[in-house]
Amino acid sequence: MTIYRKISLIGAAVCAALSINAQNPIIQTYFTADPAPMVYDGTVFLYTSHDEDSTVNNFFTMYDWRCYSSKDMVNWTDHGAVASLKNFTWMSKANGAWAPQCIERNGKFYLYVPIHGEGISVLVADSPTGPFHDPIGKRLVDSDHIWQDIDPTVAIDDNGQAYLYWGNPALWYVKLNDDMVSYDKSVGDNEIVSVEMTAEAFGSKAGRDGKPGTTYTEGPWFYKRNNLFYMIYAAEGIPEYISYSTAPTAEGPWTYRGHIMKRADHLAFTNHAGIIDFNGNSYIFYHDQNLSKGQGFKRSVCVEQFSYNADGSIPLITPTKAAVTKSVVNLNPFKKVEAETIAWSKGLKTEGNSQTGVYVTKIENDDYLTVRSVDFGKGAKKFAANVASGSHGGQIEVRVGNPNGELLGTIDVKNTGGWQKWIIVKGKVKTVTGIHDLCLVFKGAEGELFKFDWWQFE
Known part of the structure; x- marks a missing residue:
């Protein structure tokens, strides 16, 4: 194994560890x-x-x-x-x-x-x-x-x-x-x-x-x-x-x-x-x-x-940055997942209305959200997202684990005709199987790129 590859793997492992462990606080928006x-x-x-x-x-x-x-x-x-x-x-x-x-x-x-x-x-x-x-x-x-x-x-x-x-x-x-x-x-x-x-x-x-x-x-x-x-x-x-x-x-x-x-x-x-x-x-x-x-x-x-002690007493608990390290159930990505379902995020807010419900907003370049314990099963071919943009739009990078993880695909988001004009955009993705954390990284020019309502693999 080359030194370069060793360094790359170490860097990826560090990023993955940060992604998995930086879960407290559980709400960042x-x-x-x-x-x-x-x-x-x-x-x-x-x-x-x-x-x-x-x-x-x-x-x-x-x-x-x-x-x-x-x-x-x-x-x-x-x-x-x-x-x-x-x-x-x-x-x-x-x-x-x-x-x-x-x-x-x-x-x-x-x-x-x-x-x-x-x-x-x-x-x-x-x-x-x-x-x-x-x-x-x-x-x-x-x-x-x-x-x-x-x-x-x-x-x-x-x-x-x-x-x-x-x-x-x-x-x-x-x-x-x-x-x-x-x-x-x-x-x-x-x-x-x-x-x-x-x-x-x-x-x-x-x-x-x-x-x-x-x-x-x-x-x-x-x-x-x-x-x-x-x-x-x-x-x-x-x-x-x-x-x-x-x-x-x-x-x-x-x-x-x-x-x-x-x-x-x-x-x-x-x-x-x-x-x-x-x-x-x-x-x-x-x-x-x-x-x-x-x-x-x-x-x-x-x-x-x-865990409670055998007599029902509560132990001394140390606050951590890790929060809950193991999910109770895995997330199904082949059903519609609300974009505001988040384990960890950077730079994002949410808002909503009676027509659309709650959605992710204030999306700018290099912002991202991570969802944990996603069960891809035997794999997927496409990624779909419901978005709206009154600006120049941007891209959604679909990555494994963290913002620097393996790139599965990139979905283009163009101006949809208004900030409440919602359309579904799709793109091909590389096949990934099994259970992984999923990171959606947002890319584009300066300013707010688009709003994001839900996503789904096909």
Whole structure:
């Protein structure tokens, strides 16, 4: 083997490793935070808050809530902003769309959302991706703690009773009625229960006033697994750890169990975790500030796979850049794949409308997207893409693995007559068989090249 070929292979291996391992954060097209995963019908739906690209007054600038989905835990499909502050016509608040959570009950999907300084509200939809609407026309939680009424988390126990927890710097809950948009107020002042914040329940540290307090700060995530209830939360002030407590019932008593994730330099000064089991695996979602290169008001959702200990306890989890290293299922490229289904991307955004749905935009020269674990089977002969261009167009390079991987083919995209004038373009590709990561690299002159709706091998 020649030295040149050795160097080439080493370079290709390095690029491939970077492509495979650079998966955290899992969303690169927007800044996303406060992950709230929900498993439904064989799919993980991930609801997030959304930090805008430009902050106002150097503070959290958040107007809507976004949704992404995955069947394989490595490729995430963007469903756009599924709800926003504009859903609440009774409220004039312009900023403050904070950490959400969604749950399904009887075929309806209930999205609980905090609005900074406006308490907690609820939206409902017939689909996990909306459209959501406001069923009650007012706050759901309207307490004396309105500025502290944030970060709702909801779960339903084995008896069918739904509990809604929330709070910073303390923890409160209500028992929701079966309609999921109200709770029993017939018991007077006790309809909202204030959880006793003890060292036994939530650990011990000095409070904000210097007096003894608990480690609990905010961002609760409440769920049941086997015979144990878990309360995951951001802990110990700013910057925040992720810690947890457990209880034998949904109402406690809670027992402090320690750290799940400690502070790390690339994590944001806030944190908010969500935990699910999916296809026999366990996953923790959180957010960091890697994508924004250290800007704490521009956060990004990450995920790690982990295993519970035999006694149900959660091990200490180290945040990584690798995210999930093995897909749950392989992706079928012979069915239409939405272009906004992405494992990793560079330079891209998404947008959408009622006619086309969500699509990839802001495509410029050398931008790219990668999709993982694509099963080519016995091979393909053609690549098709649905595109629109109001400019000079460009090319799609179809490559194996990463932006420098083997070139399978190049598809030309010309001016289609407008940015919403969609056409299907096709091109021949070299045969590739088996399972590979796929990278679509975009080439062209200066400026935006085209918009990209879906792709498919033939």
